[in-house]
Amino acid sequence: MLKMFLITGAGGFLGTGLRYLSQRFIAHYFTVSFPYGTLIINITGSLLIGIIFALSEKTRILTPDMRMFLAIGLCGGYTTFSSFALDSYGLLKDSQYLYFTTYLFSSVILSILAVIAGIWFIKSL
Numbered sequence: 001m002l003k004m005f006l007i008t009g010a011g012g013f014l015g016t017g018l019r020y021l022s023q024r025f026i027a028h029y030f031t032v033s034f035p036y037g038t039l040i041i042n043i044t045g046s047l048l049i050g051i052i053f054a055l056s057e058k059t060r061i062l063t064p065d066m067r068m069f070l071a072i073g074l075c076g077g078y079t080t081f082s083s084f085a086l087d088s089y090g091l092l093k094d095s096q097y098l099y100f101t102t103y104l105f106s107s108v109i110l111s112i113l114a115v116i117a118g119i120w121f122i123k124s125l
Contacts (some may be wrong), residue, residue, distance in 0.1 A: 007065055011073015019108035020080045034099050035087040038080045039107055046111035050118020058122055 005011075023037040030036040052070045056062045062070070084107055091100040 003065075004068060007069045008073040008076070011069040011075075012077035013073075015077025016075075017075075019080060022078075033096070034093075035083075035091075035103060035125040038087050039103065039110075041078065041080050042084060042107050043110050043114045045075050047114035047118045048078070049075040050115035051122055052118075053115075054119040054122030058125075061114075068089045 019041055024042055026037040026040055048072055051091045052062065052067060056071075086102065088100060088104060091097075091103060
């Protein structure tokens with residue numbers, strides 16, 4: 001129990017740091033009120049977790065500990081669905097209904113497609 005806590009916690013620490021750096025980088029290039037940073041991080045995190053899942057199914061490259069570190073820790077710290085919910089609320093509160101609808105559907109659909117793409121990529125190797 002303590003071992004898994006430390007493994008996932010270390011991954012979460014790295015994932016959160018990557019999220020912060022990614023968010024800053026994206027915000028530098030996209031300065032409009034649409035939450036591109038959260039959207040891009042959710043999609044890339046979903047792609048990464050799809051790759052990790054497929055690698056763990058297809059190969060023995062990832063040990064169970066490494067899978068926990070990467071999937072639960074790193075991806076869990078990196079992806080931002082709590083920020084997604086808060087950003088969505090902000091768009092609704094500001095009556096930005098077109099941005100809200102675009103953000104909602106693109107986040108959910110593109111993230112699911114990214115998981116499928118990650119799995120497809122690994123399975124096609």
